[in-house]
Amino acid sequence: MDEMQAGMLADAVARALGAVVTPRGTVEAEARGIDAKAWSTLRELGLAGEDAAALSLKEHAAVLDAIGYAAALLPYADSEAMARWLAHGAGLATDSGEVLAIALAAPQALAGRRIAWGRHSARTLFSYAEGGRNWVAVVPSAALRLANGANLAGEPSDKCGAERAPPSEVREVGEEFSPAAVSQRGALCRAAAMLGAARKAQELTLQYAADRKQFGKPLAQFQVIQSYLAQMAGELSAAAAMFATALRAAQRGARASRAEAAAAKLRIGQAAQVITALAHQVHGAIGFTEEYSLQLHTRRLWAWREEYGNETEWARELGSAMIALGPDAYWERITR
């Protein structure tokens, strides 16, 4: 049932975004840091605001996949799939109309910090641990004195001018809303969007290889190109398989599924490297121009693979956990 609903949701979002998001539009939206038209489309679908808090992680993943596929410049992951969820977990009321930003930090340690989508947000939620307890603090985003900045995808990654900001509210939260749980959810949200972006990069590359002729035949007929395209398919299918395992495991709760989430973000990060490299190689120079849409997807993969833990960070955590379990128990853990 859940499976079917998530699939239907993914289709509905893909259709809706397909109607309003264009590569040209995304490039132009980067100056403002949001695709306002696409954002109202999602709001009309009931995917932003209080309604979003009712969605399962699997449903959020379906929406994020569609956003990555469309290369839509939207704060959905941070505001709805994460901050809104965290606010609810902390028992904090939110306004359906507001964009929420989220940061894995204490509001007293803002120096050098960036806040994703900060300029569009009314409030920022800070998730941190202190004194062995987990906290969520709410800060009006204006108090952060943000200066515009961007990640590699041109998404807002705004720089804090303030070194500390007084929270308007602070709540203690349980294990399931700890900073560790937030980072894990962030990793899965980025992974979901990356799968969509990678799939689109692959489709563009397949189409280009079929259309583009050199030496009298389509690129797709050269064996070495076929081998590249097959490798891309393998990486995408591998990352999708691990992500599906992580989503299933997530139903057991954050702590019990951390290793799966680590492996999922690690694997999509590895896949992103191969897929972006080969997609651009097959496209030739047109692929790295502003006018051609491949760059919207590859830049997203390059940006998102770093956020909420890159390959090294998750590999290290996964590796430490497996080493701590030892040669028998690690195997039992994987095959649980």
Next chain:
Amino acid sequence: MSGAAPLRAEVRAFLRDELAAGGFEPQCDSWLRGFDRAFTRKLGARGWLGMTWPRRYGGQERSQRERYVVIEELLAAGAPVAGHWVAERQVGSSILRHGTEEQKQKLVPPIARGESIFGACYSEPDVGSDLASVKTRALRIAGGWKITGTKVWTSQGHNADHLFVLCRTSDGAGAKHRGLSMLIVAMPAQGLTVRPIRLLTGEHHFNEMVFDGVEVPDSMVLGGEGEGWNIVTGDLAMERSGPERFMSTLPLLSEMIRKAGDTPADARAQIAIGELVGRFWTLRSMSLGVAELMEQGREPAVEAALVKDLGTRFEGDVAQAARLLYPMIPSLDSGDRFENFAAQAILHTPAYTLRGGTNEVLRGIVARGLGLR
């Protein structure tokens, strides 16, 4: 896989007991190098061979997932499973799918008991990746066929009780894959010479099988004349997506984890091991997905090819990561398990990405699936 937990516990307990009793010595690539008739019979006696087959042919009518649990536990432990591997993985199912009632009754139950070892005779000296070009001929004689030709790379051919021989029985009216048939030869066979093809380690697993007028009765043609290509390609999907395509060096990964636990915490080890475990977990997820598709009666040839391409590269990468992480002198005669497993894994590395379809051929299959061919 929660439903299979009691079975998994049972297999683990069995393996623990066997290890404690010195019943086997763990090793890498145990599905190629670990030949042990007695061990194979023990698995048969426990109902762990041909688990998915119908009871009336010696099976247990259990699910693909349950079979998966058993084989991945055996591989993780490095248990000697080479004796029955080919028979259990592909031959039994092929006979059940294509065989006559008589063939099923006669040939399948002994495989499930662990008493019948099969050798697969597909490749030839001039025929590797382009399998449809086999030249070994079977000529019509009264009541059967007479095989002449040479097959190579037959694992356990020197131990086999039966052989699966892909032969040309006609020119297929121009389409070379149409003139092929699968003949089953009972051993010992008159006119057959078996010669070892030793690995670069000197190990003897592969054989050259020279057929000089070996006679096979009509009752031992599988699926009828001209069905050879269908049978062998159906076989290959099973052959390509199983856990043995990414678990050949898992015992070495486990030893790496042991070693890392015995030495002070080190970021490099944590990252290297995390990367390998992440890749392993991914491959297992993919492979289970393929098993599920096969359970639904689908033939996921492309998905199987993807698992094998990524999986066999992973197997080699485990050996590479091990030696770079913990410098050592790998040796087959080392008493240290890490050095010993590393030696096994490194010396077998060239085979991973070749056997059962080279990675280049596999990518061709994927390319076809993507509509590029």
